[in-house]
Amino acid sequence: MPASSTMLLFPMSSECVQRQGVLEGTQGSLEPNLKRGRLLVLTGPSGVGKGTVVRQLRQRHPELYFSVSVTTRSPRPSEQEGVNYFFRSREEFFRLIEAGELLEWAQYAGNFYGTPRDAVLDKLSQGQDVLLEIELAGARQVSQHCPEAIRIFLSPPSLQELERRIRERGQDSEASIERRLQQAQQELDAQDEFDYVIVNDDLEQALLQLETLLYPKWPEPEVPAT
Numbered sequence: 724m725p726a727s728s729t730m731l732l733f734p735m736s737s738e739c740v741q742r743q744g745v746l747e748g749t750q751g752s753l754e755p756n757l758k759r760g761r762l763l764v765l766t767g768p769s770g771v772g773k774g775t776v777v778r779q780l781r782q783r784h785p786e787l788y789f790s791v792s793v794t795t796r797s798p799r800p801s802e803q804e805g806v807n808y809f810f811r812s813r814e815e816f817f818r819l820i821e822a823g824e825l826l827e828w829a830q831y832a833g834n835f836y837g838t839p840r841d842a843v844l845d846k847l848s849q850g851q852d853v854l855l856e857i858e859l860a861g862a863r864q865v866s867q868h869c870p871e872a873i874r875i876f877l878s879p880p881s882l883q884e885l886e887r888r889i890r891e892r893g894q895d896s897e898a899s900i901e902r903r904l905q906q907a908q909q910e911l912d913a914q915d916e917f918d919y920v921i922v923n924d925d926l927e928q929a930l931l932q933l934e935t936l937l938y939p940k941w942p943e944p945e946v947p948a949t
């Protein structure tokens with residue numbers, strides 16, 4: 724597994740924000756010095772622990788806006804409408820695509836998933852950091868539109884452990900588990916495209932790495948000796 728890369732974080736600036744101005748009809752009227760939020764993209768194979776990491780991160784950083792996606796997948800017993808996803812019919816999902824209401828969308832393991840555009844762009848323009856937890860094809864679309872997005876790949880310690888986690892979670896049918904595992908290798912092969920790779924072996928360590936890269940503590944200025 725590749726180690727975490729050491730690229731610096733970039734502030735939100737160009738295309739994504741310009742598109743935002745165009746889309747919202749606000750270009751030119753935006754406060755030039757308004758601090759933009761950062762767009763953070765978390766990707767990784769099913770079962771690696773994205774949801775677990777995101778839950779913990781949100782508890783520690785309630786100021787982070789988590790984008791709730793739209794999906795055509797049926798809710799799992801533990802999931803709630805509007806909290807985990809907006810669960811919609813395929814017809815409604817395709818209507819959202821047609822209406823340009825999704826920032827990105829993709830098909831994954833037989834279902835469709837997409838990011839509601841307006842909420843994300845509103846929060847960014849208000850200076851709030853936004854977190855997307857999305858799969859590979861969606862992450863690639865975001866990279867094209869918003870090259871400043873900070874892309875993080877969560878990787879498992881091994882494929883065996885990945886399978887163990889998906890099975891232990893006990894939320895998916897056997898067919899759905901098979902589809903997710905088939906997809907996993909393709910996703911792992913693409914991890915070098917990301918700005919950072921974090922291996923989720925020990926959960927606390929992975930969270931710490933994620934927090935360190937998202938919220939780096941700048942060195943205190945040295946106090947001159949008197």
Ligand SMILES: Nc1nc2c(ncn2[C@@H]2O[C@H](COP(=O)(O)OP(=O)(O)O)[C@@H](O)[C@H]2O)c(=O)[nH]1
Binds near residue numbers: 792827837838
């Ligand atoms: N492209 C895209 N992928 C999404 C979106 N929301 C969730 N996903 C991804 O879809 C995949 C399947 O999600 P889900 O059915 O919840 O399964 P899980 O990852 O096994 O918990 C995961 O990789 C999610 O990160 C979205 O809005 N857009």
Ligand SMILES: Nc1ncnc2c1ncn2[C@@H]1O[C@H](COP(=O)(O)OP(=O)(O)O)[C@@H](O)[C@H]1O
Binds near residue numbers: 773774925
């Ligand atoms: N570091 C870890 N070590 C062991 N188990 C983990 C770890 N991170 C997550 N899990 C477990 O793995 C399973 C899948 O995690 P989940 O967050 O649902 O993955 P994803 O959202 O990526 O599909 C869950 O049962 C979760 O408790």
